[in-house]
Amino acid sequence: MSVNEHADPNRRDFLYIATGAIGAVGAAAFLWPFIDQMNPDAATLALSEIEVDVSQVAEGQSITAKWRGKPVAVRQRTAKEIEEAKATGLSDLKDPVARNANLAGDAPATDVNRAAPGKEAWLVMVQVCTHLGCIPLGESGVYGGWFCPCHGSAYDTAGRIRSGPAPENMAIPPFEFTSDTTVRIG
Incomplete structure (x- = not known):
């Protein structure tokens, strides 16, 4: 054994x-x-939501806030800018999707779907070119919206791509007006 x-x-x-x-x-x-270590650090989490005071922004002016390391344009558009944006048909746009985090992913890129709900004069948008991530100049270009001088992408007054190499409209972040003079982004 x-x-x-x-x-x-x-x-x-x-x-x-x-x-x-x-x-x-x-x-x-x-x-x-x-x-x-792959989790975001405390500084990033602290900036996941910001509040912006827009009480000093007059019609036709914009301010830029920093949210998650990106510039966010908060603009009070003029009546002329709103009418031009509303008059633009979806067939004239390179990207027919709104790219608005507050709406369904397939919402059309109408001016109403790009502006703040109930406050159509206000546009809150991540001011980053969707081509290569450059920062477009405001109130510039053929359409009077934003123009990226790096490669020639032109956006209209609603932040929709109209010409140039950029494939998509500039993104609308999650936001809401908490009062008439304060917008919460994030």
Whole structure:
């Protein structure tokens, strides 16, 4: 009779399982710092929502706020700018989708779907060119909206791409007016 014939198979199975469990716990403890470092830091989380005072923004003026490291244009458009944007048909746009985080993903890029609900004079938009991430100049270009001098993308007064290499309209972030003079972005 050999020694292997008297070995207890239940004890051997327990040792295999216990060793595997300790190895898995050890691997998880070793990997956790690497996984945890991928979470955003406190400074980023603090900027996930900002409030902007727009009481000093007159008709035809804009201000730029920084949200999540990106410039956000908050503009009070003139009646002429609103009428020009409303008169533009969807067939005239390169991108027919609103790109508004407050609406369904397939909402059409009408002026109403790009402006603030109930406050059509206000436009809150991430001011980053959708071509290569440049910062377009405001109140510029053929359409009187934004113009990216780097590659020639021209946006209208509602931030919709009209000409140039940019493929999409500038994004509308999640926002809401908490009062007549304060907009919360994020």
